[in-house]
Amino acid sequence: MNRTIALAAAAGLFGTAASAQDAYRIGLSGALTGPTAGSYAPAIEGFQLYIDRLNEAGGIDGHPVELIVLDDSGEASRGATNSRRLLGQEDVLLMINASLSSTFAPMMADASRAGVPLLFAASACPAEVFPPAQPLFYCTTAFGAVYDSRATLDFIEAQAGSDISLGLSAMAIPLSRGEIEAAEGLASERGMRPQAPTIVPPPTADYTPFATSISQAGADWVYSWAPWVTEVRTFEALRRLGWEGEYIAWAHLEAEGELARLQDPGFHAIGANSLFAEDLPVHQEIRAAAEAAGATYSPDQMAEGWVAGLVVEAALRGAGWPATAESVNAAMSQLDVDTQGLRGGPIQWSAENHFRATQYYRVYRWDADQSAIEVVQDWTPYTVE
Amino acid sequence: MSKTKLLALILAAAALLALPFTVSGAWMDIANQILLASIGALALMLLTGFAGQISLGHAGLLAAGAFTAGILSRELGAPFWVGIPAAGLTGALLGVIFGLPSLRLRGIYLAVSTLALHFLVVYLGGEYETRRGFSTGILIDPPMVFGIELWDPFAWYPVLLVGAILTYALSRNLLKSRTGRAWAAIHDTEPVAAALGINVARTKLWAFVITSAITAMAGALFAYYRGFVSIEAFSLFVTIQYVAMIIIGGMGSLTGAVLGAAFVTLLPHLIEGATRYLPTGGAISGSVFAMNYAAFGLIMIAFLVFEPGGLMGIARRLKGRG
Amino acid sequence: MQLLANIIVLGAIYALISCGYVLIYRVSRVLNLAHGELMMVGAYLLLTTAGMIPNPWIAIPVAGLLSLAMGALVYLLLMRRMTGESVLAAILTTIALGILLRGVVVIFFSAAHQYPSVPLGLHASSVEVLPGARISSLSLVLVVVTALVYGSLFAFLRLSRWGLRMRAAGQNPLLAAQRGINLHGIYAMVWGIAIFTGSIAGMLISLDAGLDQTLIMIGLKAFPGALVGGLDSLLGALVGSLIVAAAEVLLIQYVNxxxxxVVPFLILIAMLVFRPWGLFGTREALDRV
Known part of the structure; x- marks a missing residue:
């Protein structure tokens, strides 16, 4: 009994039995389980749906795309094992990371060694993809360090001027702390009065103590750039303390459902993805694909994965057949992808810039009169240099 | 040594030597992980399986070693030959601190005090990473050993194999020495050991110091092997895995520690391989991975409930029968 | 005033969770490290019942009863087999159970953040409890429930026959068994009650904050409180939770x-150095394990 399982397992690890010789092979390592899976798994599912649909439609010029998905639970060591396996065993043309930032370093080191491009999708964009970009690293994720805070502060300034006290909230993970500390500096430059950032440890039973210190410092506006839990629970705790100021937070993939749940016009979500309430053709397409596949996650959380799918398809098309890691990388370094309305504009990459040439932001909030989400500020472009 | 045992040993040695020539890079990577895990598991086995002291701070010690190596390499450009012993020293020092509660505490209380120290180490590591701006971890350049750059899993294999064999040999000798006998005495009953003239406090501290030093060196090796250090890699789950290794392997056996390390490292891969052949009915892979996770728990439970003697217990029974 | 309210709310959360650790430890000397996971499963049970019966007065008690049964089953099917094994093996079994449950929960409920309060139509509002101090209405419920749970546990242990048997089983299992007390029945009951209280905590937290796997971590964070108070004392769990909560709230407000x-664990280390058996624990508990 035991032996049969072991043999079957060994076979499974050695040969991806049905692997077609004429397929584009790409690999993804992401947080499909573990405490942070909620922020990544929906996007990964969206990406899988896109690739499945692409293959059903005949693949790319008759060649299917073989996607190997591995789980890293958001753990660095498992991410490292996965990237070694994708590169050493599966010989993929392109790796995709959809996980916590702690998994970046090992995957980046391995990708550089092997000369295989690495795309960050749904995970935070590392500094290496911004100009001057390093070769091989690309990012399609909506949020981008510093630009987000700049756009947010511009919005706050347009709404309330710069004579305000600004509360700042972050999660105790390096990425979020770094961004909020940067925002503190940017706000000071504008003459705002930023509070010292309130940094919340990830497992927190009650956010009220953190909210208390923000509220008692007399914040007019509060800005939070952190995983969704921290953003929304700090806000809810503030409201329950009787705080009546305005709040703005990054619109993660949960945003659409959450704005409707909160129904609070004082809660602004700034983001780079369009919402499914708009019901563009691409949104209908994602909904239909999710429904047909009996997807686990809600389609309105899959935009990130779909965008990654559009980009990967374009990159593989650009690389031609037979593709190599170099040809895929060459195609990616001069990519121009129409996001079909999922974003405010196209994703354009150049040798220097692997984030996007222009980043577009929108601000949403709940409109109590209409009982619907309204756009407070439409697409605002920021040139990425 | 009996003839069969010698034969088994020769066969095992031949298999270990032949391994790099027969497997792919991904399997070599897994073999290396098993060797790394073996070093850590041997160290924990000394403490728990022989000296009878419970510790839930194992991941903290691995982290301390990894960070020592990472910080030395990053801040001072220190080479491999400095990083490893330095990690050992840090570990030994921490061992004294981790061991101090053991002078007063036993069982669960001791376990919890080492757990508390784990959180402290992790907190300090996280602070260092954030303060220095290494938000995605500290990168370490591949070390040079005898003029060979250690990056490829095939290059690492001999180094890690030697490390694991050295640890095993050291542990064996230690157990035969006075210290080892003193450990066995305090494991059974402390008052009797004290009556026999054994300095209980010193013996316990020694156990913690030796274990911690080896564990920290294993942590440093892990850091060099992966080429990076990040505090997220040392969660409580890592401790759980190591405790699982020594229990699944079989308490009080060095071979058991190695077997347990191999089993726990291989298990996720075996489960993943096995689930490929299960009908998933077109389910999206997310739930397949959740199934792997659940199966890991289930197999651990099965071992604990049905085979408390661990893999060594099974081996002994098979031997008794045959 | 607000700070006091914050301390009481956080202390109540910790206390409601940690009485499960204490109950099980006190009677069967097992440290249940799957408490956080079981508590999460309890909350998911509520999500399920809420999906079927959108009425909080039915959905919550039904989920509570189910979690009571779940606790008893965990003992009868699993932990009963661990009697006589080493302390470490028993702890590890609970850890393994925890890993299993994490996976199972993702299979059945996915990893997405979900809100049991939505089908139940519950909305937390803001309540002024003290002059100048506001808390969420659900937090108020949580404080009241914690008080009720502790009150009835004290009464149950002191006054009822089952409570007496439980205490006897905890103090001397051999003697208790000789006197005809059904040990397995007692243990199963204790596991049931412990998981029931933990699940109630999980349900109330998730009604307020939504539900995903991070609930497990909150379960673990409540643990230092139980230890500071003394693992075998209910009163200790209550006081210990309040101490840890006070330290946390004050540090957040005034320091960093x-x-x-880290602070709960620092308090814990200090405690272990100076009074390892906890504020209210019994000294001999140290030697028994």
């Missing part, structure tokens, strides 16, 4: 919010 994560 980041410390909130």
């Amino acid at each position: 919010p980041l410390l909130a994560d």
Whole structure:
């Protein structure tokens, strides 16, 4: 009994039995389980749906795309094992990371060694993809360090001027702390009065103590750039303390459902993805694909994965057949992808810039009169240099 | 040594030597992980399986070693030959601190005090990473050993194999020495050991110091092997895995520690391989991975409930029968 | 005033969770490290019942009863087999159970953040409890429930026959068994009650904050409180939770919010150095394990 399982397992690890010789092979390592899976798994599912649909439609010029998905639970060591396996065993043309930032370093080191491009999708964009970009690293994720805070502060300034006290909230993970500390500096430059950032440890039973210190410092506006839990629970705790100021937070993939749940016009979500309430053709397409596949996650959380799918398809098309890691990388370094309305504009990459040439932001909030989400500020472009 | 045992040993040695020539890079990577895990598991086995002291701070010690190596390499450009012993020293020092509660505490209380120290180490590591701006971890350049750059899993294999064999040999000798006998005495009953003239406090501290030093060196090796250090890699789950290794392997056996390390490292891969052949009915892979996770728990439970003697217990029974 | 309210709310959360650790430890000397996971499963049970019966007065009690049964089953099917094994093996079994449950929960409920309060139509509002101090209405419920749970546990242990048997089983299992007390029945009951209280905590937290796997971590964070008070004392769990909560709230307000994560464990270390059996624990508990 035991032996049969072991043999079957060994076979499974050695040969991806049905692997077609004429397929584009790409690999993804992401947080499909573990405490942070909620922020990544929906996007990964969206990406899988896109690739499945692409293959059903005949693949790319008759060649299917073989996607190997591995789980890293958001753990660095498992991410490292996965990237070694994708590169050493599966010989993929392109790796995709959809996980916590702690998994970046090992995957980046391995990708550089092997000369295989690495795309960050749904995970935070590392500094290496911004100009001057390093070769091989690309990012399609909506949020981008510093630009987000700049756009947010511009919005706050347009709404309330710069004579305000600004509360700042972050999660105790390096990425979020770094961004909020940067925002503190940017706000000071504008003459705002930023509070010292309130940094919340990830497992927190009650956010009220953190909210208390923000509220008692007399914040007019509060800005939070952190995983969704921290953003929304700090806000809810503030409201329950009787705080009546305005709040703005990054619109993660949960945003659409959450704005409707909160129904609070004082809660602004700034983001780079369009919402499914708009019901563009691409949104209908994602909904239909999710429904047909009996997807686990809600389609309105899959935009990130779909965008990654559009980009990967374009990159593989650009690389031609037979593709190599170099040809895929060459195609990616001069990519121009129409996001079909999922974003405010196209994703354009150049040798220097692997984030996007222009980043577009929108601000949403709940409109109590209409009982619907309204756009407070439409697409605002920021040139990425 | 009996003839069969010698034969088994020769066969095992031949298999270990032949391994790099027969497997792919991904399997070599897994073999290396098993060797790394073996070093850590041997160290924990000394403490728990022989000296009878419970510790839930194992991941903290691995982290301390990894960070020592990472910080030395990053801040001072220190080479491999400095990083490893330095990690050992840090570990030994921490061992004294981790061991101090053991002078007063036993069982669960001791376990919890080492757990508390784990959180402290992790907190300090996280602070260092954030303060220095290494938000995605500290990168370490591949070390040079005898003029060979250690990056490829095939290059690492001999180094890690030697490390694991050295640890095993050291542990064996230690157990035969006075210290080892003193450990066995305090494991059974402390008052009797004290009556026999054994300095209980010193013996316990020694156990913690030796274990911690080896564990920290294993942590440093892990850091060099992966080429990076990040505090997220040392969660409580890592401790759980190591405790699982020594229990699944079989308490009080060095071979058991190695077997347990191999089993726990291989298990996720075996489960993943096995689930490929299960009908998933077109389910999206997310739930397949959740199934792997659940199966890991289930197999651990099965071992604990049905085979408390661990893999060594099974081996002994098979031997008794045959 | 607000700070006091914050301390009481956080202390109540910790206390409601940690009485499960204490109950099980006190009677069967097992440290249940799957408490956080079981508590999460309890909350998911509520999500399920809420999906079927959108009425809080039915959905919550039904989920509570189910979690009571779940606790008893965990003992009868699993932990009963671990009697006589080493302390470490028993702890590890609970850890393994925890891993299993994490996976199972993702299979059945996915990893997405979900809100049991939505089908039940519950909305937390803001209540002024003290002059100048506001808390969420659900937090108020949580404080009241914690008081009720502790009150009835004290009464149950002191006054009822089953409570007496439980205490006897905890103090001397051999003697208790000789006197005809059904040990397995007692243990199963204790596991049931412990998981029931933990699940109630999980349900109330998730009604307020939504539900995903991070609930497990909150379960673990409540643990230092139980230890500071003394693992075998219910009163200790209550006082210990309040001490840890007070330290956390005050540090967040006056020093550095980041410390909130380590401080419970620092208090714990100090406690272990000076009074390892906890504030209210019994000294001999140290030697028994």
